[in-house]
Amino acid sequence: MKAMVYRGPYKVRVEEKPMPKIEHPNDAIVRVSLAAICGSDLHLYHGLMTDLRIGHTFGHEFIGVVEEVGSSVRNLKRGDKVMVPFNIYCGSCFFCARGLYSNCHNVNANATAVGGIYGYSHTAGGYDGAQAEYVRVPFADVGPSVIPDWLADEDALMLTDAYSTGYFGAQLGDIVQGDTVVVFGAGPVGLAAAQSSWLMGAGRVLVVDHLDYRLEKARTMAHAETLNFVEYDDIVVELKKQTDYIGADVAIDAVGAEADGNLLQHITGSKLKLQGGSPIALNWAIDSVRKGGTVSVMGAYGPIFSAVKFGDAVNKGLTLRMNQAPVKRQWPRLFEHIQNGYIKPSDMITHRIPLEHIAEGYHMFSSKLDDCIKTVVVPNAA
Amino acid sequence: MAYIADKPTPPPSADELRARIPGWGADVDPKDRPAFPRERRDLDSGAHWNFPDRQPEIVPRERSIEHKFVTPVFGTAQPLAGLSGAIRRYAYARFSEGRAAHWLLLLAGDRVDAMESHARSLLTLHPDNPVTETGILSEFRRHPIRSRFGRNRADLSHTWLDPILVAGPWLLGGWVAVKVLRRLRGPR
Missing domain, CATH: 3.90.180.10 (Medium-chain alcohol dehydrogenases, catalytic domain)
Structure with missing residues (x-):
């Protein structure tokens, strides 16, 4: 065959x-x-x-x-x-x-x-x-x-x-009615997670990526607000501004091991394989979600260690939820x-x-x- | 603001969202969410066994030492072979999944496997061809300029590394081969 x-x-x-x-x-x-x-x-x-x-x-x-x-x-x-x-x-x-x-x-x-x-x-x-x-x-x-x-x-x-994983990712966010949800990644899983967040009763859904054509899809298919992180000096600050300096209630990492946005992390994680992936999107999720919020991880990572900002997650009292669907x-x-x-x-x-x-x-x-x-x-x- | 008790900008009303978003709120009740609760004992998986029949282990199968035994079902796609197989076998036999050495040895095994396989392919009628196997020839059908430039893509800052990662081992291998051949021939 x-x-x-x-x-x-x-x-x-x-x-x-x-x-x-x-x-x-x-x-x-x-x-x-x-x-x-x-x-x-x-x-x-x-x-x-x-x-x-x-x-x-x-x-x-x-x-x-x-x-x-x-x-x-x-x-x-x-x-x-x-x-x-x-x-x-x-x-x-x-x-x-x-x-x-x-x-x-x-x-x-x-x-x-x-x-x-x-x-x-x-x-x-x-x-x-x-x-x-x-x-x-x-x-x-x-x-x-x-x-x-x-x-x-x-x-x-x-x-x-792809769709089942995105749907599962939105569920891991434990979304309650009116929540603001930010989804990192406008690929297939991110699109599904954004669309599914509405099913769970989200009040706002924002999608972050650097590819304009994918953000366009997030607007048309998933009815989401979109942000191209390249256009902002610091996407975490922008997300804080857009959420009254509180942060999103739920953040979903739908990017995983090959995230862009930080050259050092990308090269060490994705190119040189010195980490189990570059955890840029995951770190942005941790930093942009509100204190007491929930981070859902749908992105796939390798089994080796990664430079994740765990201290911020602890200090903010976050709930981190993840699994393969x-x-x-x-x-x-x-x-x-x-x-x-x-x-x-x-x-x-x-x-x-x-x-x-x-x-x-x-x-x-x-x-x-x-x-x-x-x-x-x-x-x-x- | 975060400095007062309530969100200053309340979310849109349910009626407004329902009118704008197809299916809005269909799963607002956690009981309607299939992943809730996370662990459930009432699901029918379709399994009609307590412990599955064991797949015959025709070739000795490597396993994680965190397993008590080889799982009853396992993949047989590419059995261990060659030097890369020896590296991988050692990684499985010696180190648990909790040890960095386990994973770093497996990564090393992958790179050795690539070199072994490329070298072996040169002895066949179907040698590796990095031009066709990278799909690079399809570039011109897929709008390479329009797709990449003028669009604020963050990944362009490291795209230059990709050809080095693909061609580098080949160039390095060639250089080593030349060095070895020269040494074998000795001084003239």
């Missing part, structure tokens, strides 16, 4: 790889119809994630058709059209039994601090991902869901990570919001490319060319 493979930092290509096999009785093999390139895939692409082996196939956002099932699979059959959450999880361990599906203890031999994620290095379990024609899906009775007839394919695709928990409610016309997750998609153009897709997304926000990959076999 054809699959995207990693060849070292900033280098990917399409190769012929062996077809995935059933390796466990509850596995399924899924023929990928659509996959997406996630902002967190760029951390892999740039060589920021640890134990990322040459030949690894990325891709944790995907939908497809069940091609084969293992002997113990009860809930799926060949031919089912499924959406698959980015989390790989068993559904039965201590953590899954409590709904913490992104923290499963039975799927990642390489790390206890990280759950299982498709195509996200061996630090996330060593599973090849779905930017390929076929993918192995462990615990087929637990993760995947059959796509409802009424749900458009691209909306389903966006629910497998337990995606499938979000779906029933998000289905209702889509059916009610409140949200349209596929609105964030800007580009569609064949799998053969994967190197172009990564370069375009990484370099923020052509006003790229979200790229969908279409494998040939679909």
Whole structure:
């Protein structure tokens, strides 16, 4: 089969790889119809994630058709059209039994601090991902869901990570009616978090980024006020001014490891890999939220230490809430919001490319060319 | 201001927000939020086992020493191999996830893996091609000037580092190879 493979930092290509096999009785093999390139895939692409082996196939956002099932699979059959959450999880361990599906203890031999994620290095379990024609899906009775007839394919695709993660991030903010919410990052997760903040009853939603075309999307798709941090000498001071010098009630970091805005942090965190990412957005979140406020962290960071301003967080009495989203928990409610016309997750998609153009897709997304926000990959076999 | 008890600028009314924002307040009650409460014991995950069947461990599998055993299901994408595999195996066997050495060794293993794989690819019919693999040839189809300049992008201050990060190891490798070859040939 054809699959995207990693060849070292900033280098990917399409190769012929062996077809995935059933390796466990509850596995399924899924023929990928659509996959997406996630902002967190760029951390892999740039060589920021640890134990990322040459030949690894990325891709944790995907939908497809069940091609084969293992002997113990009860809930799926060949031919089912499924959406698959980015989390790989068993559904039965201590953590899954409590709904913490992104923290499963039975799927990642390489790390206890990280759950299982498709195509996200061996630090996330060593599973090849779905930017390929076929993918192995462990615990087929637990993760995947059959796509409802009424749900458009691209909306389903966006629910497998980006939109669900943003929705989860807004929930972590514990927003109460009338709250002012500031979202750092106007990428797919930030757009979803901003739109979701309104669902939770926010009174104001502000989005911060440095890419004007993304801020424009935040205004049109998420009805947010926007700030380009490049236009201000100090974005934290500006946010204080705009909130009567109180600060936002809730701040959401939807940027993660490769944040811009401070050259030293960016180079040490993102380029030289001396930190587990550059925590600029997270530090801005800590500094711009009000005392007693809540910081929700959706951005992905590497497992190494980062220079986070923890003293400010302590002195301000902040609540820091974070996790990878337990995606499938979000779906029933998000289905209702889509059916009610409140949200349209596929609105964030800007580009569609064949799998053969994967190197172009990564370069375009990484370099923020052509006003790229979200790229969908279409494998040939679909 | 923060210096008095109430916010001086109150938020817009619920009616105003509801009229302007589709779905405003649909999840204002925490009970309507699927992530609330964070931990729940009443969810049906679909699992029909107490402990999953064990995936056969055909090749010995590295694991974090914070795990009691290899997890019942695990990825088999790229088994450990070569010098990078030895570095990674040592990182897993010796250091817990709480130790910086664990992660720094894994990062070192990644860089060694890249060098090993690039060298190995030169012996195949499909050698690495940094031009096609970086996607750089697509630049001209994607509005490289308009996308980058005149738009206040903060990342332009460090974009110059990217070609160095991509080409640097190749140039360094070439330089080392030349040095080694010259030394092997000896003085003339």
